[in-house]
Amino acid sequence: MRVSFGLFAAAALMTSVAGTTAAYAEEVNLYSYRQEKLIRPILDEFEKDTGIKVNVVFAKKGMLQRLKSEGMNSPADAILTTDISRLQAHKAAGVLQSVSSDKLNANIPSQYRDPEGVWYGLTVRSRVIFFAKDRVKAEELSTYEDLADPKWKGRICIRSSSNVYNQSLMASMIANLGAEAAEKWAAGIKANLARKPQGGDRDQIKAAAAGECDVAVGNTYYYGKMVNGKDEAQKAAAAKTAMFWPNQDGRGAHVNISGAAVTKASKNKEAAIKLIEFLSGEKAQKFYASSNYEYPVLAGVELDGTVASWGKPKFDVIGLDKVADSQVEAVKIFDRVGWR
Ligand code: FE
Numbered sequence: 001m002r003v004s005f006g007l008f009a010a011a012a013l014m015t016s017v018a019g020t021t022a023a024y025a026e027e028v029n030l031y032s033y034r035q036e037k038l039i040r041p042i043l044d045e046f047e048k049d050t051g052i053k054v055n056v057v058f059a060k061k062g063m064l065q066r067l068k069s070e071g072m073n074s075p076a077d078a079i080l081t082t083d084i085s086r087l088q089a090h091k092a093a094g095v096l097q098s099v100s101s102d103k104l105n106a107n108i109p110s111q112y113r114d115p116e117g118v119w120y121g122l123t124v125r126s127r128v129i130f131f132a133k134d135r136v137k138a139e140e141l142s143t144y145e146d147l148a149d150p151k152w153k154g155r156i157c158i159r160s161s162s163n164v165y166n167q168s169l170m171a172s173m174i175a176n177l178g179a180e181a182a183e184k185w186a187a188g189i190k191a192n193l194a195r196k197p198q199g200g201d202r203d204q205i206k207a208a209a210a211g212e213c214d215v216a217v218g219n220t221y222y223y224g225k226m227v228n229g230k231d232e233a234q235k236a237a238a239a240k241t242a243m244f245w246p247n248q249d250g251r252g253a254h255v256n257i258s259g260a261a262v263t264k265a266s267k268n269k270e271a272a273i274k275l276i277e278f279l280s281g282e283k284a285q286k287f288y289a290s291s292n293y294e295y296p297v298l299a300g301v302e303l304d305g306t307v308a309s310w311g312k313p314k315f316d317v318i319g320l321d322k323v324a325d326s327q328v329e330a331v332k333i334f335d336r337v338g339w340r
Helices: 007-020 036-050 063-073 084-092 102-107 164-177 179-192 201-210 220-228 232-240 269-280 282-290 320-325 327-337
Strands: 026-032 052-061 078-082 119-132 215-219 241-244 255-263
Touching: 026 036, 026 063, 026 269, 036 052, 036 269, 036 282, 052 269, 063 078, 063 084, 078 084, 078 269, 084 119, 084 164, 084 255, 084 320, 102 269, 119 164, 119 201, 119 220, 119 269, 119 282, 164 179, 164 215, 164 320, 164 327, 179 327, 201 215, 201 220, 201 232, 201 241, 215 220, 220 232, 232 241, 255 269, 269 282, 320 327
Parallel strands: 026 052, 026 078
Antiparallel strands: 078 255, 119 215, 119 241, 119 255
């Protein structure tokens, strides 16, 4: 069930805590934006391995507001969420705390964790280019920067600038190229749009397949879901399009993370750290990454078959903390160039 973090969610967690305290010596309470089916099986493993019970509130929105209003009375020990911008927003709001762990530092490459030890990346996704195979050749594509070239006028589909994935992509352009060049790029993309931004990432790929545009921008795992899902229209759209890895001769494709952090209010800090360590470890990484067609953060973990079929891309290794630092500027630039 995916709900907002309202009173209902808090009540659900309390009930679950009260109902299970007797069976476990230790517990950890988790607020999660990640879906239950992606993580419940690994949490079960963690409970079996450690004897620590994991109580989870799954929700779709309202986590930060909830944590802020609960303050130090929050029952949450840790959060799980996607996107560096959300992790950074929680850090900036002061609802998280810094932790140190040799295991986390060993398992997670430095670009995927906060230098101050507040947030830790657990899975990696990239934001890439998709193209209509009957109208575009892979050789015509190269970089994110190239999408701002007038040759793509009226040919690009990308979602709204209010979306955090686009904000992080924009922030990475600022962090890599500087604000001035990034603003020119954003204006170029805006000028090349095939239509007013609308829908999610999958809708952009579907629009490219339907001929509304020739290229689309989207996150890699959505393509995995389209290829392997039950939706025939999505499967057909995926078949008409192909994925292209941008900036392979340069800095590499923009990546983002899903991650975890310990809350400032945590009453079970050690257990929360153990849980995040477990999620970064061998046993959890394979399942966690492949369950959503993502990349593991831990080196050497086998990829999901579909993900492996996308080749061996070069990823941008810029620290995501630096990308996060450009988030505010990214939103201002979107505003200035009129990318709604
Ligand atoms: Fe998503």
